[in-house]
Amino acid sequence: MASDTLLVSGGRALRPDATVVEADVLVDRGDGRIVEIGPDLMTDRDADETLDASGGIVMPGLVNAHTHAAMTLLRGYADDKPLDAWLREDIWPAEAELTAEDVRAGTELGLVEMIRSGTTTFADMYFHVPEVVAAVDEAGMRARVGHGVVTVGKDDESARADVRESLDVAREYDGAADGRVRTAVMPHSLTTVDEPLLREAVAEAHEDGIPIHTHANETRDEVDPIVEERSERPLSYADDVGLLSDADFLAHGVHVDESEIELLAERGTAVVHCPASNMKLASGIAPVQALLDAGVTVALGTDGAASNNDLDLFDELRDAAMLGKIGADDASAVPAEAAVTMATEGGAAALSLPGGRVEVGAAADLAVVDFDAPHLAPAHDPVSHLAYAVRGSDVRHTVCDGRVLMRDREVLTLDEREVVETARQRAVDLVARAE
Numbered sequence: 142m143a144s145d146t147l148l149v150s151g152g153r154a155l156r157p158d159a160t161v162v163e164a165d166v167l168v169d170r171g172d173g174r175i176v177e178i179g180p181d182l183m184t185d186r187d188a189d190e191t192l193d194a195s196g197g198i199v200m201p202g203l204v205n206a207h208t209h210a211a212m213t214l215l216r217g218y219a220d221d222k223p224l225d226a227w228l229r230e231d232i233w234p235a236e237a238e239l240t241a242e243d244v245r246a247g248t249e250l251g252l253v254e255m256i257r258s259g260t261t262t263f264a265d266m267y268f269h270v271p272e273v274v275a276a277v278d279e280a281g282m283r284a285r286v287g288h289g290v291v292t293v294g295k296d297d298e299s300a301r302a303d304v305r306e307s308l309d310v311a312r313e314y315d316g317a318a319d320g321r322v323r324t325a326v327m328p329h330s331l332t333t334v335d336e337p338l339l340r341e342a343v344a345e346a347h348e349d350g351i352p353i354h355t356h357a358n359e360t361r362d363e364v365d366p367i368v369e370e371r372s373e374r375p376l377s378y379a380d381d382v383g384l385l386s387d388a389d390f391l392a393h394g395v396h397v398d399e400s401e402i403e404l405l406a407e408r409g410t411a412v413v414h415c416p417a418s419n420m421k422l423a424s425g426i427a428p429v430q431a432l433l434d435a436g437v438t439v440a441l442g443t444d445g446a447a448s449n450n451d452l453d454l455f456d457e458l459r460d461a462a463m464l465g466k467i468g469a470d471d472a473s474a475v476p477a478e479a480a481v482t483m484a485t486e487g488g489a490a491a492l493s494l495p496g497g498r499v500e501v502g503a504a505a506d507l508a509v510v511d512f513d514a515p516h517l518a519p520a521h522d523p524v525s526h527l528a529y530a531v532r533g534s535d536v537r538h539t540v541c542d543g544r545v546l547m548r549d550r551e552v553l554t555l556d557e558r559e560v561v562e563t564a565r566q567r568a569v570d571l572v573a574r575a576e
């Protein structure tokens with residue numbers, strides 16, 4: 142029996158087989174693991190800390206497997222443009238003005254938003270990574286973080302410095318925040334990092350057991366030049382560069398053909414589907430059901446708040462199920478259970494991080510979702526609701542690594558008001574500098 146316990150009592154637990162059972166969940170706060178799941182485990186008095194889950198569903202904390210958290214500062218700054226113009230005309234010029242303090246403030250805003258919508262774990266590609274790590278440490282979340290590398294348009298020296306920084310921070314911060322922070326080397330994409338440096342970065346990272354995370358096959362404009370120049374598909378090029386290992390994970394995978402889907406399945410490389418970003422930038426529709434059918438690990442991501450425009454993964458769940466059906470021209474494609482699995486277990490698997498399952502021995506990363514709201518009545522099938530009707534604001538408590546990050550909708554680890562105010566101010570100043 143654990144000596145330092147958190148009891149999540151009175152709710153119904155979503156099990157890995159997608160069944161829902163009336164059960165308390167007992168957590169060892171010492172090692173951050175689930176020690177027991179079952180009815181009436183102990184009285185509230187016997188536990189060191191309790192969370193009331195009555196009327197709610199205890200599910201794995203959601204995993205946002207691809208985002209740029211600090212981009213909350215650019216939420217609503219530039220909309221209604223395709224990827225390339227959006228990045229070059231608006232986003233990159235604004236990002237050039239970002240300071241380390243801005244990244245800290247924007248990241249904290251993103252983390253507050255994620256905690257409030259039941260996300261415990263995320264992957265972040267940005268810069269000023271030490272600030273991102275400090276924010277994750279303070280917030281109590283779990284993350285795989287990295288420095289995004291762009292080499293196009295840079296002289297050789299600054300291109301090399303960008304690669305160096307990505308490798309250096311990945312080595313330095315792996316295992317930070319009591320092990321809740323892991324890292325990856327993050328070349329921005331197959332077209333924004335030149336081949337020789339891409340090869341170097343991948344080889345060095347893998348030599349040290351560090352995974353690669355990159356944007357891949359996001360738009361047709363990005364795929365076509367690779368096909369023209371190399372007479373091969375982008376993921377065949379990626380494979381040749383060595384970045385399709387089973388620890389690596391790719392964002393988007395919108396324009397992948399059958400040969401690329403097969404390649405992903407063979408290599409064990411995960412894809413992070415970002416349906417809202419793909420719709421907003423009109424990037425296309427990822428063949429999610431085909432990826433699942435082939436056995437590819439599929440996770441979900443919001444992408445940055447400037448292309449979404451929020452970090453609520455429940456929106457992503459719903460969008461993934463909806464868009465998956467339109468994409469496959471089949472209403473049975475990407476069913477509710479598959480969407481929920483992508484947002485939880487799929488995410489944890491893609492990022493090679495603990496969590497994603499409510500089961501004994503698993504990391505105590507949990508979201509308790511209130512089912513009292515009118516839009517969740519009646520509840521014929523809780524899994525259906527999680528995919529199609531629940532909103533992030535229905536999350537009552539969020540727990541990561543056995544620690545309560547939000548209780549009764551109050552974030553405990555960050556000062557929500559202060560975080561929002563600071564981010565607002567910094568965003569205003571940032572935009573003024575960029576214009």
Ligand SMILES: N[C@@H](CCSC[C@H]1O[C@@H](n2cnc3c(=O)[nH]cnc32)[C@H](O)[C@@H]1O)C(=O)O
Pocket residue numbers: 209224228232233236266267268288289290291303329356359418444445448
């Ligand atoms: N060190 C790099 C920064 C790369 S961070 C990752 C980048 O990805 C950008 N980004 C955000 N969303 C997307 C997307 O959907 N596709 C491609 N890039 C994106 C984001 O704005 C950020 O510039 C530099 O010197 O520019």
Ligand SMILES: [Zn+2]
Pocket residue numbers: 207208209356392444445
């Ligand atoms: Zn992205």
